[in-house]
Amino acid sequence: MAKQIIILNGSPRKNGNTSELTKAFAKGAQEAGHTVTEFHLGDMNISGCKGCFGGGKNPESPCVQKDDMSKIYPVYKEADIVVLASPLYYW
Numbered sequence: 001m002a003k004q005i006i007i008l009n010g011s012p013r014k015n016g017n018t019s020e021l022t023k024a025f026a027k028g029a030q031e032a033g034h035t036v037t038e039f040h041l042g043d044m045n046i047s048g049c050k051g052c053f054g055g056g057k058n059p060e061s062p063c064v065q066k067d068d069m070s071k072i073y074p075v076y077k078e079a080d081i082v083v084l085a086s087p088l089y090y091w
Contacts, residue, residue, distance in 0.1 A: 005035065005081045009039065009090040012087075013042075022083070044071070052088070
């Protein structure tokens, strides 16, 4: 059974190691018959939570802030698998 997969790529580098890993994962998943949607979060306008307690009242728009999360919510809601990809910088 085919799965709906969402990848949330937190790397600011579109051609970095994290992106290479998500590309390889997506390719394998698609070849196996799954649907993959990837979001490059560094290119999106997403605000941090303000702790306003105003969200959660509307399932279609769970946050009172109107930003690019509105593009992610519907895909996330339908996803069977969520992949969180983030770089690890050190030194």
